[in-house]
Amino acid sequence: MIQGLLDFFQTTGFAQITWQMLVMWAVAGVLIYLAVAKGFEPLLLVPIAFGALVANLPTRGVITVEQRANGVTDSAIFRIEGHAVPARQDAPAAAAMAGETPQVLQVNRVEGGLFDFISQGVKLELFPPLIFLGVGALTDFGPLIAMPRTLLLGAAAQLGLFFTFMGANLLGFTAKQSASIGIIGGADGPTAIFLTNKLAPEILGAVAVAAYTYMSLVPLIQPPIMRALTTHHERRIRMKSLRKVSRTEKLLFALVVMIVCVLLVPDASALIVMLMLGNFLRECAVTERLVKSAQNEIINVLTIFLGVTVGLTMRAQNFLAPETLKIILLGVVAFGISTAGGVIVAKIMNLLSPHNPVNPLIGSAGVSAVPMAARVSHNEGQRADPNNYLLMHAMGPNVAGVIGTAVAAGYFLSALGH
Amino acid sequence: MAFSPARPALLALAEYPNIGDSILFQLNGLIVVFIALGSIWGLLELMGAAFRLAARRRHASAHRPHPAAHERPSAPAAPAAATDATDPRVLAVIAAAVHLTLRGQPHRITAVTPEQPTLDWAREGRRAIFASHKTH
Numbered sequence: 001m002i003q004g005l006l007d008f009f010q011t012t013g014f015a016q017i018t019w020q021m022l023v024m025w026a027v028a029g030v031l032i033y034l035a036v037a038k039g040f041e042p043l044l045l046v047p048i049a050f051g052a053l054v055a056n057l058p059t060r061g062v063i064t065v066e067q068r069a070n071g072v073t074d075s076a077i078f079r080i081e082g083h084a085v086p087a088r089q090d091a092p093a094a095a096a097m098a099g100e101t102p103q104v105l106q107v108n109r110v111e112g113g114l115f116d117f118i119s120q121g122v123k124l125e126l127f128p129p130l131i132f133l134g135v136g137a138l139t140d141f142g143p144l145i146a147m148p149r150t151l152l153l154g155a156a157a158q159l160g161l162f163f164t165f166m167g168a169n170l171l172g173f174t175a176k177q178s179a180s181i182g183i184i185g186g187a188d189g190p191t192a193i194f195l196t197n198k199l200a201p202e203i204l205g206a207v208a209v210a211a212y213t214y215m216s217l218v219p220l221i222q223p224p225i226m227r228a229l230t231t232h233h234e235r236r237i238r239m240k241s242l243r244k245v246s247r248t249e250k251l252l253f254a255l256v257v258m259i260v261c262v263l264l265v266p267d268a269s270a271l272i273v274m275l276m277l278g279n280f281l282r283e284c285a286v287t288e289r290l291v292k293s294a295q296n297e298i299i300n301v302l303t304i305f306l307g308v309t310v311g312l313t314m315r316a317q318n319f320l321a322p323e324t325l326k327i328i329l330l331g332v333v334a335f336g337i338s339t340a341g342g343v344i345v346a347k348i349m350n351l352l353s354p355h356n357p358v359n360p361l362i363g364s365a366g367v368s369a370v371p372m373a374a375r376v377s378h379n380e381g382q383r384a385d386p387n388n389y390l391l392m393h394a395m396g397p398n399v400a401g402v403i404g405t406a407v408a409a410g411y412f413l414s415a416l417g418h
Numbered sequence: 419m420a421f422s423p424a425r426p427a428l429l430a431l432a433e434y435p436n437i438g439d440s441i442l443f444q445l446n447g448l449i450v451v452f453i454a455l456g457s458i459w460g461l462l463e464l465m466g467a468a469f470r471l472a473a474r475r476r477h478a479s480a481h482r483p484h485p486a487a488h489e490r491p492s493a494p495a496a497p498a499a500a501t502d503a504t505d506p507r508v509l510a511v512i513a514a515a516v517h518l519t520l521r522g523q524p525h526r527i528t529a530v531t532p533e534q535p536t537l538d539w540a541r542e543g544r545r546a547i548f549a550s551h552k553t554h
Contacts, residue, residue, distance in 0.1 A: 148462035155448075155455040162444035169440050174433045249469050256461050264454045296542070386524040400455060407454040411447045415431060 013058035020316030024056035027319070028311075031209075034216065041216030044189065044307050048212060051311020052319075063115040063312050073317050076119030076309075078112025080105075119309045122197055122204075127306045128190035129274040134299025135190070135402065136254075136278025137291050139370065143395040145253050146242035150362070150393075152345060154400025157366025158408045159341030160185030164334035171326050176200045179412040181327050184211045185334025186405030187218065187367040193310065194271060195409045198417050205313035206324040210331035212310075215369045221332065222339050222364050222376050229343045230360045234350075235384035237359040239393045250283040261407055267417060268410025275402065335367065342366035342397060358393070365394040368401030 009015060031049035035042040054062060065075045087102040121127040144150060161182040168178035180196035180203060192211040196204045214221065227235075258276040262269045278294050281287045346363030361380050365373040374394035381390040431443055512530055 145462055145466070148459045148466065151455040151459040151462075152452075155452045158448065158451045162447045165444055165447075166437070166440045169435060170437075175431050175435055175443075176433075243470075246469060246473075249465060252465055253462065256465070257458055260457050260461070261454055264450065264457075382524070387526075389526070403458070404451055404455055407451050408447060411450045415443065415447075 016058040018316070020320050021056040023320060024052060024314065024316045027314070028053040028056070031213075034213075041212060043303055044212045045216060047304050047307025048209065048311040048314075051308035052209075052314040053311075054308070055312045055315045060113075062113045063119065064113055065315065073315060075313065075315070076116050076123060078110060078116040080107055081109040081111070082107040115309065115312055118305050119312065121302075121305055122193060122309045123201075125194060125197060125270065127302050127309070128194035129270040131190045131299060131302050131306065132271050132274040132406075133278040134294045134302070135370070136275040136280075137282045137294035138299070139275075139279060139282075139399055139402070140395070141250060141253055141279060141399055142245040143242055143392045144397075144399050145245045145249055147393065147396050149349065150358070150396035151400045151403075152349065153342045153358075153363045153366040153397035154368075154402075154404040155366075156345030156363065157338045157342035157368075157397070157401050158186060158404045160334040160336065160338030160367075161405075161408050163337050164330050167333060168326075168330050171330070173323075173326075174200070176416050177203055179416055180207050181330050182334055183207075183405070183409060183412070184214065184327075184331035185338040185367070186401070186408060187211070187215050187335060187338070187369040187373065188402060188405040189215060190306075191271060191368075191405050191409050193306070195412055198413060202318070203323065203327060205310065205315075205319055206327040207331075208310040209314065210328045213328075214331055214335045215372070218367075218369050218372045219376050219379075221335055222367075222373065223380055225336055225339045226343055226361055226364050226377075226380055229340060230347075232384060234347070234360050235381060236388065237350075237357050238385070238388050239359055239362075239390070240356065242392055247283060247285065251280060254280040254283065257403060261403065261410070265407050265410025265414060267413035268406045271406045271409065272403070275406070338367045339364045342401075359388070359390055362390055362394040362397055365396075365398040366401045366404070368398065368405045370398050370402060371395065373401070374398040 028049045031045050031052065034040045035045035035049060063075055064077045065073055066077055068074055082105045084103040085106045087104050121130075164182040164185055165175075165178045168181040169175065173181060176199035180192070180200040183192045183195050184207060186192065189208065189211050193204065193208050196207045200207075254276040258272055261272040281291050281294060342363030342365065343360050344363070345366075346358050346360040350357040350360070359377075359381060361377045362374075365377045367373050374391060374397075377394035378389070378391040381388045431439060435443065509530060513527060516525060516527060
């Protein structure tokens with residue numbers, strides 16, 4: 001009887017627990033603590049942490065993981081069983097004429113776990129562009145259209161991406177991996193996942209976790225850099241009120257941005273097209289039902305799937321490696337330099353245009369953590385002058401940062417993705 | 419339409435590029451980003467100028483005295499519709515609610531507009547997304 005119980009024990013999950021799994025449980029616990037107790041990006045960190053916990057449990061029927069011959073772990077694989085049949089009834093005759101037999105696969109059975117299928121949304125690059133649809137539907141580009149020069153701040157805040165590319169290269173990462181690490185500096189989770197999945201899927205878990213963790217830590221990371229680079233006088237600068245932007249302008253904006261970006265970086269088309277589609281739906285005011293879906297149901301469902309899928313990539317075998325620590329360190333460097341880039345270019349703009357100055361604090365909002373980075377600029381501005389309202393001004397560079405990061409991702413893909 | 423350009427030699431970066439190539443690659447990337455966003459800036463300035471000009475023209479024509487206006491007997495002005503939003507008591511309640519919600523933080527109410535019930539669900543999504551980020 002005891003032997004029977006021991007045999008049964010071998011079939012349970014307890015027998016498969018390793019110390020690496022326990023470490024990952026602690027990592028998942030920290031993420032859950034940050035999300036639930038501290039309120040840092042709970043919409044993303046909760047699904048990611050939950051996925052990370054599940055990835056390090058001996059589950060069955062959730063996700064399939066296989067070890068390749070070269071030691072790389074591949075996950076989210078499903079099996080298709082079937083057999084080849086001639087494509088048409090007259091195939092044998094046609095085959096004889098053409099010298100080959102055209103065949104199609106007749107599927108008999110598809111086998112895989114729940115997340116083997118859901119993870120295809122990341123593998124096939126579906127989730128990030130669809131999330132961008134929701135982001136576009138949620139974003140008001142009015143402040144950017146009213147003050148288009150803040151686009152420069154969105155561009156300047158991409159400095160960290162490119163600088164970190166070199167840093168990652170020097171630390172031994174390949175060019176593709178370096179680009180994926182650099183994109184963390186853009187503080188744009190969907191874009192980071194989109195790019196990393198294309199260029200370096202082996203580090204997707206670490207990049208996604210670093211990107212979303214730093215996005216949640218924007219209020220802690222950015223203010224010291226903003227204060228160090230600005231004077232008290234600069235932080236008190238009050239900006240002119242923004243003009244009212246018409247609906248026609250907003251509609252034209254969506255089309256203009258889409259055309260310019262797609263022409264310049266076709267590799268970022270999926271992101272830009274969906275972002276602007278979402279925004280066009282929002283501004284055209286005749287597709288209310290679609291906007292409601294994009295702003296709520298679509299983005300909420302995808303956020304759950306994307307978060308858990310990313311979390312599921314955090315298997316101990318992949319995550320507990322020195323490279324992960326390097327990625328997390330490089331991520332914060334990228335983020336810091338991007339923040340500094342935006343603030344410094346805002347100061348340069350003031351030197352060139354002293355009669356219509358911008359408050360340099362809005363430069364840091366050029367990283368595309370919408371709307372958190374803009375709110376951090378606003379809060380910092382109010383520390384210096386409680387009656388200074390920077391939020392709408394900061395939204396300009398903030399949404400420009402979304403476009404800038406997508407363009408930068410397009411550049412990386414054009415250069416490295418083929 | 420799918421577009422597959424030939425890959426230029428400048429973009430052919432080695433897997434482990436040397437410092438020079440790496441710096442060149444970064445500069446090119448920054449230039450591409452600045453060109454993209456700079457082009458949009460330029461187009462938006464042009465677009466904004468055209469819209470401002472059109473608005474000025476509309477404003478000017480609206481304020482031009484109509485030749486027949488003097489001959490027509492002036493109609494009695496309709497009394498302003500008293501909506502809930504313009505009721506001073508409602509405004510006082512809103513101001514008090516804002517003050518309480520912000521826990522006494524400095525604030526300025528710039529507009530009070532009537533709620534559009536058809537947009538509630540969309541607005542709830544937006545509110546939830548914005549409220550999910552902690553900034554202090």
